[in-house]
Amino acid sequence: MTTLYATLGVESDATLDEIKRAYRRAAMKWHPDRNPGREAEAHAAFQEIRDAYAILSDTGQRRIYDEVFEQEMRRWQAEHAAQEEQERAAQREAQRVAQEHYEKMVAVAMRFADDGHNRDVLFGVLLGHDCEAELAARIADSVWALQESRRAHAQAAQAPEPDAAAEEPAAAAAPHADDARQTNRHPGAFESFWQGLFGIRT
Template sequence: MATLYDLLGVSDDANDEELKRAYRRSAMRAHPDRNVGREASAHAQFQAIKEAYAILSDPVQRRVYDAVYAEEMGRLSRAHEEAARAQAAREAEYARHVAVAMRFAEQGHNRDVVFGVLLGRDCESQLAGRIADGALELHLSRQAKTSPNAQEAGATPDDAGEPQEEKPQTAPERARSEEPHANTERAQANFFSAIWHGMFGLHP
């Protein structure tokens, strides 16, 4: 929040001499004659600088201004603190809804059950639907990753016989073998990030 002191380029404890020097310097810089091609904006700035100096150079007006500014800053600070507390409460509630949805999804309940549980916990309908869909999607992706069929799909006939000597993997082979795991983790992270951003405009 810019102040009259900011406009003149001085600190809020500047003395009369410092104010006068700052006013002359700022007024000279903003004078329309020194700003060819942008006279209109320069004139507006020049007038603002004159008004700022008129207030701050008068002891009575300066005290009133300082008092009003201090009160306004206190009000803004309190409003910011209240908004931060409300945001923290919303984020905590959101995290609880996600945890509940994941727990019921992992217990094998379908989407309608997860959705209903969230509604029963006072979760807003649209958000409950997004969380339920996401929780089921994430749970299914985890199941697909860890299911025996998925593990057996990569088996070869040689796997059924004698243990084969493991060949050292080259760097490209290791990168390819680690890529599915990394992709799954990225997908999970992106899912939660998308929900979080969609609800609050934030990233977790």
């Protein structure tokens, strides 16, 4: 907001002498006779300078101007703050709506992905739900990649573990002759039971 002080190039607490010196400098700079080819612009600026000096050089008018300007400034600041708050509220509401839309689109894509549909189908479904193309592509790519990762993880978890005994050489798996004879010398629990019960010896 331009003030009369700014027009003369002084601060709001400038003394009368400072205002007079500033007026003389500004008047010489913007006098129409000193600005050939820019007479219209110079005349308008020169008139503003004269009006500003007429008010600020008069103690009573300056006091009234300061009071009115202060009141107007407070009103302007209040309006400006209210406008900014409205803009922030509108931005928050827009973000909330966008977030809800995004979450809805992700849920739609997840549902179709769970049914086994591929990425292109997800993309087409999202477009059919009024999803912007760039956002639909990002969601379809992300959901499809997630589903593929889940499937790969599930398949790895269901795969049987390799049998360590089956990987050993056949010769190592087969009992040696000495082991067989030792087995014969040490009957198992079932054989020991029959031997004890009937006195059968092998």
